[in-house]
Amino acid sequence: MDALVEVSGLTKRYGDTLAVDGVDLRVLPGEVYGFLGPNGAGKTTTLRILTGLIAPTSGRVRVLGGTPGRPDVLGKTGSMIESPAFYPYLSGLDNLRLLAEYAEVPRHRVDEVLDLVDLRERSRDRFSAYSLGMKQRLGVAAALLKDPELVILDEPTNGLDPAGMRDMRRLIRELGSDGRTVLLSSHLLGEVQQICDRVGIIDAGRMVAEHHVEDLRGEQELLIRAAPRESAHSVLSGLLGADAVHRYDDMLRVQVDPARAADLNRALVEAGIAVSELHTSERALEDVFFQLTTTGAKSDVG
Numbered sequence: 279m280d281a282l283v284e285v286s287g288l289t290k291r292y293g294d295t296l297a298v299d300g301v302d303l304r305v306l307p308g309e310v311y312g313f314l315g316p317n318g319a320g321k322t323t324t325l326r327i328l329t330g331l332i333a334p335t336s337g338r339v340r341v342l343g344g345t346p347g348r349p350d351v352l353g354k355t356g357s358m359i360e361s362p363a364f365y366p367y368l369s370g371l372d373n374l375r376l377l378a379e380y381a382e383v384p385r386h387r388v389d390e391v392l393d394l395v396d397l398r399e400r401s402r403d404r405f406s407a408y409s410l411g412m413k414q415r416l417g418v419a420a421a422l423l424k425d426p427e428l429v430i431l432d433e434p435t436n437g438l439d440p441a442g443m444r445d446m447r448r449l450i451r452e453l454g455s456d457g458r459t460v461l462l463s464s465h466l467l468g469e470v471q472q473i474c475d476r477v478g479i480i481d482a483g484r485m486v487a488e489h490h491v492e493d494l495r496g497e498q499e500l501l502i503r504a505a506p507r508e509s510a511h512s513v514l515s516g517l518l519g520a521d522a523v524h525r526y527d528d529m530l531r532v533q534v535d536p537a538r539a540a541d542l543n544r545a546l547v548e549a550g551i552a553v554s555e556l557h558t559s560e561r562a563l564e565d566v567f568f569q570l571t572t573t574g575a576k577s578d579v580g
């Protein structure tokens with residue numbers, strides 16, 4: 279599958295600061311990709327490069343098969359990077375109409391995006407009278423005007439209250455299930471876990487991990503240390519199917535309801551296999567995140 283965003287060896291230097299340090303990143307069509315990292319990790323800088331707002335120091339960047347910022351690429355990308363800029367004295371509606379005119383987007387599209395972000399009722403109010411949540415929603419509406427294939431959102435829930443966050447998360451999931459590709463940044467683990475298909479974790483300018491969100495959750499699994507391991511593998515595969523049993527370090531990782539632990543232990547022992555360890559594994563994204571970003575103590579997040 280061709281990636282919509284393809285980044286390799288990306289760096290961005292500001293004087294002595296290496297804001298982005300050799301980042302590799304691929305975003306596939308139709309996925310919601312979360313770019314997760316603490317403050318100062320390099321998220322915004324990377325997204326600015328992807329939208330052509332700033333140039334990289336080095337590295338290869340392709341967005342929708344082209345160079346970021348080029349008209350053909352811009353036409354298919356919608357973005358909201360940091361606080362969206364609108365005319366404060368104009369209504370949300372008029373702001374969008376202006377942008378639509380600029381982008382040569384048909385006027386009816388303005389109503390469509392206002393509906394998508396659920397802002398139609400307040401669309402005639404001045405932008406300056408909007409709450410933060412409404413401002414963010416208007417920013418997303420503007421990003422959607424061109425009916426883009428790729429939507430890039432920098433911290434879309436930043437500053438929102440819990441209800442506003444929930445609405446924004448719902449909106450982003452809708453965009454994703456609508457066949458659009460979404461790349462968003464966040465410093466909130468739970469949020470990424472709820473919205474995204476895949477997550478890339480960045481810390482101090484470096485990508486430290488990239489995972490499918492389900493792989494990180496791994497709620498329903500058992501870790502088993504047994505000898506000989508290959509015999510244990512075949513006994514468990516026979517009981518649960520080969521798809522449920524994976525080799526993991528020197529153990530076996532078994533996708534099964536943890537309530538069956540005693541059963542499986544008995545089956546292994548009856549087959550003459552020594553079980554030295556058997557426990558449930560709940561590797562929450564949060565654990566992974568802290569493990570990856572606080573070792574080395576470079577992170578400035580608590």
Ligand SMILES: Nc1ncnc2c1ncn2[C@@H]1O[C@H](COP(=O)(O)OP(=O)(O)OP(=O)(O)O)[C@@H](O)[C@H]1O
Binds near residue numbers: 295317318
């Ligand atoms: N224009 C700039 N000039 C100098 N340094 C910059 C500039 N923009 C970013 N930086 C530095 O680059 C690093 C990465 O910043 P960036 O804004 O990309 O982080 P971030 O992950 O978006 O953080 P946050 O979660 O706080 O938004 C920081 O050390 C920051 O101070």
Ligand SMILES: [Mg+2]
Binds near residue numbers: 321322323432433
């Ligand atoms: Mg940022």
